[in-house]
Amino acid sequence: MRYPANHVLGAQRNGVNHVSMNMGTVPPGGPVRGTNYPVYPDKLLDWYDSAGAGPMGMTSVRVMFTWEAVQAAANGPVPAPGANYANYWTDLVGVVTRCLARGMVVVLAPWQYNPASKNTDITYQGQPIQPAMFADFWAKLATAVNAATGNDQRVAFDLINEPHTDEESSLPGDIGISLDGWFTCAQAAITAIRSAGNANTVLVPGMTWTSAKAFTTNGSAAKWAALTDPLRNLGVTVHCYSGIDSPGSASPTVLPDACSALVQWARAAGAKVHVGEIAIDAGDNGFPPFGGTLALAQAQWANWQQFCLANDDVVIGWNWWGNSAAGWWNAGDSKHPQGHHWGLSLDDGATRTVYADLIAGSVRTPRLVLHDNLADPGTGENTTTSVAWESPDIWVRQWADGGVVAEPVQGGRSCTVYVRVTNRGTATWPATGTDVVTLHWAKASAGLSWPQPWGGADPALGGRIAADVPIPAPVAPGASTVLAIPWASPPNPLHYPDQDGHFCLLAAVTKAGQPWYDGFTGTNLNTNILRMSHVASRNIHVVPPGQNxxxxxxxxxxxxxxxxxxxxxxxxxxxxxxxxxxxxxxxxxxxxxxxxxxxxxxxxxxxxxxxxxxxxxxxxxxxxxxxxxxxxxxxxxxxxxxxxxxxxxxxxxxxxxxxxxxxxxxxxxxxxxxxxxxxxxxx
CATH class of the missing domain: 2.60.40 (Immunoglobulin-like)
Structure with a gap:
């Protein structure tokens, strides 16, 4: 299902996991600022965004935190009382609001620690989680976060880090959770979040440590599809480390191979996929025993970038694992025996690691739009007008003469429809892009709906002019390209009782074979077009001068x-x-x-x-x-x-x-x- 481009699920956004506010056991009295977690300088967040030295251009940050640090007792208040808890909450919310101010979507994710296994686990205070306590936590956290951010819907909630069964873990003392147990907890949290009045996007991870590769085979797909949300605002979140610690790690296509089955399932299910964690090795500091070479990493990442571009109707982005404040993470180019954390910078963005260099060219993404009017920013729902049938990006000429002015055309004779597509993203639209344009017509009226008459069920009232027209490339950010689409057999006004030559055109940027009305709701075509920046229509009748x-x-x-x-x-x-x-x-x-x-x-x-x-x-x-x-x-x-x-x-x-x-x-x-x-x- 498609969403407006300014929705969390509506466009592809890439970035990083921002770590170190997640921690091991929270000390009595709460976490201590500067001892248990860092205070992140603005220059680091600037570097993530666009203002620092060698900016990365990120549009998404996954912020890890610890449940016990915001809710000190099960079913207790959020934030927890006490000076240290108050400081932690202030600092957590501060990271969120500062990222939002820099134009980034923020994904909040609790990272839980089990002292018995000394690793992340599905626990609270070292004990198994239960649906009621999990629901209580998420209802209170969502409400508190929205109160602090002014209900900013660019904040999404990733319910928990890496669900898994104890059988899927080789760590002594690991607790984990069953497949049924996890999705029962997830549904309880979704219901509680909505019942508390919070509309934010909820990202639900699957089992097997949130494995992308295993999502369709470990039962997660069926369980996810059975979740209910009155707002239909759920996404899948997965982790992809198949380029590091799995069979085939040395394959140049290991990342797309790991995610292909999931993406195919998600497209059929109308679901969106968020890759919450991803990393590959680029040298001998990587995950033992596999330490990939830089050349292999570059090939793997190039294939991943193309996979994301080809599937940007499903994949809403990825977050590299990971990065933190200077001095707080064994990261990046470290030669430490366990230095396999793939950090992007060790000094708050002053210099970049090999991993930052590896991903820098793929963080920014293109996004193609059609405008409803001259003032339409093309960033999502168009609020600059209430009229969706005056697009300046569609016009008709009798001949393919390249003219940029609409003109009257003779009914029943072939003509040319011009469609202008603009790149409102932050990266160039490449020749390898897979978006196409589809073009339809309908006999104009003030009560058109969808999907008919555009589909041609009644050939006299509408139909398809062209489908899957390739979009010329490259298209730089902010630039446009114009497609000249032949209309071989336009309708003849003389064949209609009113003999009126007034017809409506509708163009859409979509994937080949996908319905142009994906994401539409209700029957109001006008409202739906204004919500979606990939669809535009023109219903303008130009009459020769001299007539009244x-x-x-x-x-x-x-x-x-x-x-x-x-x-x-x-x-x-x-x-x-x-x-x-x-x-x-x-x-x-x-x-x-x-x-x-x-x-x-x-x-x-x-x-x-x-x-x-x-x-x-x-x-x-x-x-x-x-x-x-x-x-x-x-x-x-x-x-x-x-x-x-x-x-x-x-x-x-x-x-x-x-x-x-x-x-x-x-x-x-x-x-x-x-x-x-x-x-x-x-x-």
Whole structure:
């Protein structure tokens, strides 16, 4: 399932595991700042982001912490009382808010320690966890974190580090948890988080130490799919160390090989995958007995980068393991016998280790978008407009002449549709990218829904123009590329009862074979397009200069029950903004059976035989009832010296004004600003 790009699950974000606030046994009285954990300098977080020396450009940080350090007693308060606990909470929240301020998504993950096994385990104070106590902890932690961050939804919750059974561990004293036991705890935590009013993304790890390779074979996939969340805001999180300590570690494709089955399952299940930990060796400081070479690591990581690009509809990012403040971690290029922690910097970003050099070129990612309007930032849900059918990124020319101005085309004759795709990511879109453009048409109306008529179930009302059109590369960050897509057989207006040549185009950036409407909810096409930056539509009728007829406003009821609709009309200036006043009036020339229904409605006055005029176009028509499947066509004319562009907007009266269900925009050829592209505003 696709999410808006500014959602945690909506785009690929890469970064690091930020460690050392996770610790072994918490001392009596709470962890001591500077003794049990470090205080992280701003220059380190700047280096993660973009402002430090040799910045990494990270957009995601997984922050590890210890449960007992924020909740000192089971079912107790969060944060725990006491000076040291208060300091720890302040410092933990401080790391979170400072990362958020630098534009990074933060994944909070409790890393638990078992003193008996001297390793991470599924324990609290050295004892097995229970569903009730786990639910209590997560409800309180989520609520406290949201209170501290202003309910910033860029904070995600990774429920616990590396669930596993005791049989999967070779460590004496390990406790672990069963498959059923873990997913019972996970569901309890999800339910508690939601019941406490917290909407954050929850990342649920699988078993076998959260192994990516084992997720589809150890029972985790089926158990994860059975989890319930009223907000549908769950992701899978896995760890991938197959390039270090598994058969095939020396293979250049070991990382994609470990994750391929999981990604295929997730795509079919509509799930998103977060690779919460990943690392490979790049020298003899690596994990014994396998110490990879730098050349092998470079090949492995290049294949991983391509795998993530090819699957960025499923893989929402990775976090390298790991990094910490200077002096707090046996890390990086250390020759210590157990120096296999693959750190990125030993001195808060002043210098980089071989691992930072290894991953630096892959941290930033491209992201291709289509704009709804000139002000659309392309970063997620577009709140700059309520209108989703005036995209400047789609236009039509009669011939493939490269023109950047929309023009009237002759119905029934081949023409060319131009689609502009912009890279709003932070890395160049490469030739190896796998995104494609799909293009559809529909007979225009103010009540279009989805997936029909775009799918062609009724060939007279819509269908596909082109599918899986490759996107030219490279496309630098902030730059655009334009696709010229032939439309061999556009519909002929003469074949329709109203003989109106007003059609709507819809383009989407997606993966080959994937539905363009992935992630859409409800029936409101307009709202869904505005939520998703990979889809745009253009429903603009350009009429040659010298005419005063806009064409026909078409209103259709896509529902299975009668639909009470309100229609508003907005005269527009050259900048697509409503005009406060305008000289002239809007006249409707409906068919006789429609005119009979309109007469007597408020805001209408007689304007001659077979014609009525709107007294105030902005007030429009209120309470027009359409039967299921009914389609009305109402020709529109302008009486006055200078006709404006005209936007017609349909509202569902049950949801009220402010939530358009669709509309049409009409442009007479002499309207300045509408037939001249303002390209500079898009790049």
């Amino acid at each position: 007829r806009f064409g026909s406003l078409v209103v259709e009821n896509p529902h299975r029950e009668p639909w009470r609709v309100a229609l508003a009309f907005e005269p527009l200036d050259p900048w697509q903004q409503p005009l406060p006043s305008v000289q002239g009036r809007l006249v409707l020339r409906p068919p006789e059976h429609v005119l009979h229904r309109l007469r007597g409605m408020d805001n209408l006055t007689e304007a001659g035989p077979g014609r009525v005029a709107l007294v105030e176009p902005g007030r429009g028509l209120q309470g027009l009832v359409l039967e299921p499947g009914e389609r009305l066509a109402v020709p529109l004319e302008w009486e006055g010296e200078a006709a404006p562009a005209l936007r017609a907007v349909a509202y569902d009266t049950e949801t009220g004004p402010g939530t358009p269900t669709g509309g049409q925009t009409f442009v007479l050829g002499e309207v300045e600003g509408w037939t001249v592209e303002e390209r500079a505003a898009l790049v």
